[in-house]
Amino acid sequence: MTASRSFPPPGPSGTVLPRRQLLRSAGVFAAAATLPGLLATGTPAQAAAAGFFRHGVASGDPYPHSVLLWTRLTPADSAMPGSGAGADSRVRWEVSRNADFTGLVGQGWAETGAWRDHTVKVVAAGLEPATTYWYRFRFGQEYSSVGRTRTAPAAGAAVDRLRMGVVSCANYQAGYFAAYRHLADRGDLDLVLHLGDYLYEYAPGEYQARDVVVRAQDPAVEMTTLAHYRRRHAQYKSDPDLQALHAAAPFVVTWDDHESANDAWSGGAQNHTEPAEGTWQERSGFAQQAYAEWMPVRYEPGGQLYRRLEFGSLASLSMLDLRSYRSQQADSQLAPAIDDPDRTITGAEQMDWLLAGLSNDAPQWKLVGNPVMITPVRFPSTLNTQEMHALSELLGDRNIDGVPYNVDQWDGYVADRNQVLRHLRDNAVTDTVFLTGDIHSGWACDLPVDPLTYPLNGRSAATELVCTSVTSDNLDDILRVPERTASLTVESGIRTLNPHVKYLDFDSHGFSVLEVTPAEVRMDWYRLADRTDPASATSRTASWTVAAGTQKVRPASGGILS
Amino acid sequence: MSGAQTSGRTGRRSFLKLAAASGAAVVLSAAPGAGWAAPGRNGGAGSGDLPKPKVYVLVVDGCRPDEITAALTPNLAAMRDGGANFPAARSLPIMETIPNHVMMMTGLRPDRTGVPANSVYDRAEGAVRRLDRPSDLRAVTLLERLNAAGFTTGTVLSKEYLYGIFGDRATYRWEPAPIVPVSGHAPDASTVDALIGMVDSADPDLVFTNLGDVDRMGHSDLTGTTLQAARTAALASTDLQVGRFIRHLKARGTWENSVVMVLADHSMDWSLPTNVISIDNQLWLHPELRRNVQIAQNGGADLLYWTGDAAAREESVARLAAVVAAHPGVLSVHPPAELRLGPEAGDLAVYCRAGWRFSDPYILSNPIPGNHGHPATEPIPFFIGGGSPSVLAGVSSEPARTVDVAPTVAALFGLDVPEGGYDGTPRTGALALA
Numbered sequence: 004m005t006a007s008r009s010f011p012p013p014g015p016s017g018t019v020l021p022r023r024q025l026l027r028s029a030g031v032f033a034a035a036a037t038l039p040g041l042l043a044t045g046t047p048a049q050a051a052a053a054g055f056f057r058h059g060v061a062s063g064d065p066y067p068h069s070v071l072l073w074t075r076l077t078p079a080d081s082a083m084p085g086s087g088a089g090a091d092s093r094v095r096w097e098v099s100r101n102a103d104f105t106g107l108v109g110q111g112w113a114e115t116g117a118w119r120d121h122t123v124k125v126v127a128a129g130l131e132p133a134t135t136y137w138y139r140f141r142f143g144q145e146y147s148s149v150g151r152t153r154t155a156p157a158a159g160a161a162v163d164r165l166r167m168g169v170v171s172c173a174n175y176q177a178g179y180f181a182a183y184r185h186l187a188d189r190g191d192l193d194l195v196l197h198l199g200d201y202l203y204e205y206a207p208g209e210y211q212a213r214d215v216v217v218r219a220q221d222p223a224v225e226m227t228t229l230a231h232y233r234r235r236h237a238q239y240k241s242d243p244d245l246q247a248l249h250a251a252a253p254f255v256v257t258w259d260d261h262e263s264a265n266d267a268w269s270g271g272a273q274n275h276t277e278p279a280e281g282t283w284q285e286r287s288g289f290a291q292q293a294y295a296e297w298m299p300v301r302y303e304p305g306g307q308l309y310r311r312l313e314f315g316s317l318a319s320l321s322m323l324d325l326r327s328y329r330s331q332q333a334d335s336q337l338a339p340a341i342d343d344p345d346r347t348i349t350g351a352e353q354m355d356w357l358l359a360g361l362s363n364d365a366p367q368w369k370l371v372g373n374p375v376m377i378t379p380v381r382f383p384s385t386l387n388t389q390e391m392h393a394l395s396e397l398l399g400d401r402n403i404d405g406v407p408y409n410v411d412q413w414d415g416y417v418a419d420r421n422q423v424l425r426h427l428r429d430n431a432v433t434d435t436v437f438l439t440g441d442i443h444s445g446w447a448c449d450l451p452v453d454p455l456t457y458p459l460n461g462r463s464a465a466t467e468l469v470c471t472s473v474t475s476d477n478l479d480d481i482l483r484v485p486e487r488t489a490s491l492t493v494e495s496g497i498r499t500l501n502p503h504v505k506y507l508d509f510d511s512h513g514f515s516v517l518e519v520t521p522a523e524v525r526m527d528w529y530r531l532a533d534r535t536d537p538a539s540a541t542s543r544t545a546s547w548t549v550a551a552g553t554q555k556v557r558p559a560s561g562g563i564l565s
Numbered sequence: 566m567s568g569a570q571t572s573g574r575t576g577r578r579s580f581l582k583l584a585a586a587s588g589a590a591v592v593l594s595a596a597p598g599a600g601w602a603a604p605g606r607n608g609g610a611g612s613g614d615l616p617k618p619k620v621y622v623l624v625v626d627g628c629r630p631d632e633i634t635a636a637l638t639p640n641l642a643a644m645r646d647g648g649a650n651f652p653a654a655r656s657l658p659i660m661e662t663i664p665n666h667v668m669m670m671t672g673l674r675p676d677r678t679g680v681p682a683n684s685v686y687d688r689a690e691g692a693v694r695r696l697d698r699p700s701d702l703r704a705v706t707l708l709e710r711l712n713a714a715g716f717t718t719g720t721v722l723s724k725e726y727l728y729g730i731f732g733d734r735a736t737y738r739w740e741p742a743p744i745v746p747v748s749g750h751a752p753d754a755s756t757v758d759a760l761i762g763m764v765d766s767a768d769p770d771l772v773f774t775n776l777g778d779v780d781r782m783g784h785s786d787l788t789g790t791t792l793q794a795a796r797t798a799a800l801a802s803t804d805l806q807v808g809r810f811i812r813h814l815k816a817r818g819t820w821e822n823s824v825v826m827v828l829a830d831h832s833m834d835w836s837l838p839t840n841v842i843s844i845d846n847q848l849w850l851h852p853e854l855r856r857n858v859q860i861a862q863n864g865g866a867d868l869l870y871w872t873g874d875a876a877a878r879e880e881s882v883a884r885l886a887a888v889v890a891a892h893p894g895v896l897s898v899h900p901p902a903e904l905r906l907g908p909e910a911g912d913l914a915v916y917c918r919a920g921w922r923f924s925d926p927y928i929l930s931n932p933i934p935g936n937h938g939h940p941a942t943e944p945i946p947f948f949i950g951g952g953s954p955s956v957l958a959g960v961s962s963e964p965a966r967t968v969d970v971a972p973t974v975a976a977l978f979g980l981d982v983p984e985g986g987y988d989g990t991p992r993t994g995a996l997a998l999a
Binding site: 316363366428429433521551552553554 | 919942
């Protein structure tokens with residue numbers, strides 16, 4: 004957030020969003036807007052312009068008896084994000100079963116200061132499982148906006164349904180976060196799964212909507228220092244649609260590469276230049292510190308981001324960190340390194356932890372929050388130069404060597420993928436579903452036990468559902484053609500060459516809704532009419548389902564009702 | 566079922582011979598004192614409450630859960646989709662036919678029944694043998710407990726060794742016939758003839774049925790790794806037989822009082838000809854082990870028995886475990902107690918990986934591609950259907966297991982929990998109990 008930018012941003016008609024609409028967006032529902040308690044709290048947009056709470060509220064990592072609450076205090080105008088200025092302060096937090104905060108079930112004080120960029124993270128404990136709560140913060144006499152959150156069901160409890168929003172790849176410069184607003188407006192989500200690229204490191208002009216910088220990022224440089232990362236996080240958290248979604252449901256997040264820099268690995272990144280941008284250790288440390296401060300996640304710098312949440316006997320959700328421990332990407336798929344057993348995408352400890360969670364003693368559905376695709380994808384050699392080039396840009400420049408191949412995905416770490424597949428197959432682990440982002444496109448895939456015999460026997464070890472980008476460029480953008488034109492050829496070529504890829508949409512931007520029941524896991528994909536329009540409408544483009552025990556995706560009809 | 570009945574009496578048991586649809590005669594035997602054509606104790610007699618249902622446990626031997634589809638097995642699929650389904654269901658160690666049928670009918674794990682596998686090394690007899698004798702099963706079964714409570718029971722088991730171990734525990738029994746050479750089982754058409762004959766002539770409160778075709782075609786199907794041609798044909802044909810049984814219950818007007826529990830005892834995995842493990846072969850380099858180790862082969866699992874000096878046992882078994890675990894096709898090695906297998910399982914239980922099989926003592930001893938016994942063959946179908954209002958439709962995340970059958974059926978009949986409790990869990994969430 005910069006002094007030069009006015010906030011709140013224009014609404015659909017170029018005016019400031021009306022207070023009532025924002026409240027509804029915040030998941031507090033229209034009826035609640037008349038409650039005196041809420042009227043006193045102010046709205047995200049109002050709070051952002053001035054006051055102590057300019058970056059909204061958020062919750063995350065719901066456990067059966069606790070949830071993490073987040074906000075950012077601006078104790079004085081000088082205490083801007085990344086400034087290092089501002090006095091140490093105490094913030095009051097409150098949790099209630101009611102939207103009007105009559106009767107608190109949890110309250111306390113949290114200390115913050117410039118040492119943590121005045122962000123506030125507290126764990127509200129002693130809560131009831133599978134229960135909706137409202138929370139807010141107070142500094143002096145001023146309250147923050149109100150957030151809604153929901154605890155996970157009790158361990159082992161029968162659960163009829165779990166519903167979540169699934170999102171990734173939200174580039175501020177490429178458009179507005181209407182996808183977040185549509186999810187917030189649903190009012191029926193148990194949580195929001197964010198699979199990474201929550202923010203981007205680029206300077207204005209480096210990466211946007213085709214050629215258009217819809218909204219310039221702050222600061223106006225590629226983020227490399229702690230102050231940069233903090234300011235960029237603050238700018239994203241100033242977006243009213245993102246604030247609305249955070250206030251509507253708890254997030255469960257992991258990072259991909261752009262939270263630090265493009266194509267990050269344990270020792271560097273494609274978009275990191277030493278020594279001009281400092282050492283990678285130093286830079287990734289800044290990225291991780293800002294992430295820990297600004298995200299509603301049970302993670303502290305130097306700690307471990309990969310973690311598992313459980314939702315009764317219905318589902319577990321293993322969130323992976325595929326950047327901190329990975330070996331450097333291979334130059335191409337022709338490099339012998341591709342299947343070198345000494346190269347890893349997870350690291351040995353995370354692999355052991357992942358496989359232990361993919362167990363038949365675990366809850367029924369083994370959901371894996373997986374930042375990059377695990378399904379093997381071969382790219383057709385029949386593409387023309389322009390299509391090849393576009394795919395190469397979508398997947399990363401270095402990944403082309405005659406035949407496009409994404410060495411930044413699990414495809415570049417064959418030994419690790421084989422270990423996962425072998426574990427699933429040897430132990431007949433059922434109902435494992437990888438939920439993935441990163442690639443700015445929608446996919447529904449079987450994960451073949453053996454790609455060679457799959458066309459004959461269709462045997463699949465797991466499934467993968469990939470959500471598209473909130474705003475980040477995809478194939479039609481790179482090809483500079485209208486949606487659903489030139490991409491169709493590429494999609495059909497990929498599906499032909501990879502019969503386990505059942506659904507592929509290279510063009511749409513938007514979000515997914517995932518519903519988990521004992522009978523099935525089902526994903527609906529929604530596309531935005533125009534990502535550069537903050538008031539963009541949305542429509543459902545596809546629905547696919549995985550029936551329990553099948554390890555296969557198949558098309559579904561109708562949408563998940565809100 | 567058609568044709569006249571002739572009943573006779575030999576010794577203390579009575580026999581009933583029926584003419585069956587398949588043309589072959591069906592011969593049923595009954596326990597002393599049990600009559601024919603007599604309704605079960607609760608066969609509709611009204612005290613105001615719902616009558617106790619008739620319960621049919623149908624084991625589709627070796628069926629994988631993903632093989633039940635509307636296209637291939639419409640009758641089974643319809644029953645699953647209209648009933649209570651447990652998609653997370655699994656078989657229990659060792660994933661073989663005899664131990665899992667015993668678990669179904671006792672509700673107890675092998676360390677309490679004495680039946681851990683199909684084949685064990687019998688230390689007393691000094692030989693590897695099949696556990697197919699009535700005396701091998703040490704626990705009291707649900708069949709006997711129901712009989713003692715005044716209910717009647719029946720067994721219609723297609724495999725000779727199942728008929729062997731359950732013996733005359735049920736009130737009414739069918740000895741499988743005609744038997745297919747080599748496979749040692751009766752075709753499903755004959756088995757369902759017998760099931761229908763038993764229902765019509767004796768109408769037991771519980772009938773425990775094993776349909777063997779799907780398993781037998783899984784073992785022998787040489788196209789198992791790819792096309793599974795014979796297996797697929799068997800699935801379709803078995804489904805027709807299940808459909809025939811359902812139609813028969815509907816025709817005789819008892820469907821509305823029937824609970825049909827369908828499950829498998831284990832599933833099936835197909836190995837490549839090159840993926841064969843011979844532990845005996847591995848031990849050639851360790852003659853002191855080889856001399857003193859006996860191997861009971863169970864498809865995808867081997868049980869190993871130390872037969873040498875007892876004082877050297879601990880150290881030798883540890884060495885044996887290390888040698889065996891080094892094989893690339895071996896998934897894991899377990900002390901039998903870890904899998905609740907009991908002393909009959911010997912000193913080590915060894916699992917192979919998916920796509921592998923054991924073949925002992927020689928590489929060619931086990932030529933069949935389809936095998937089970939290892940963890941890859943744990944997932945099973947497990948659902949409860951039938952016309953009875955006791956059956957609630959729905960899908961459950963609960964981890965149903967073969968050992969849950971006895972406690973679930975017992976709950977339907979209001980039977981007390983046996984001494985020492987069950988190892989299984991009654992899946993009563995699927996049932997509306999009185």
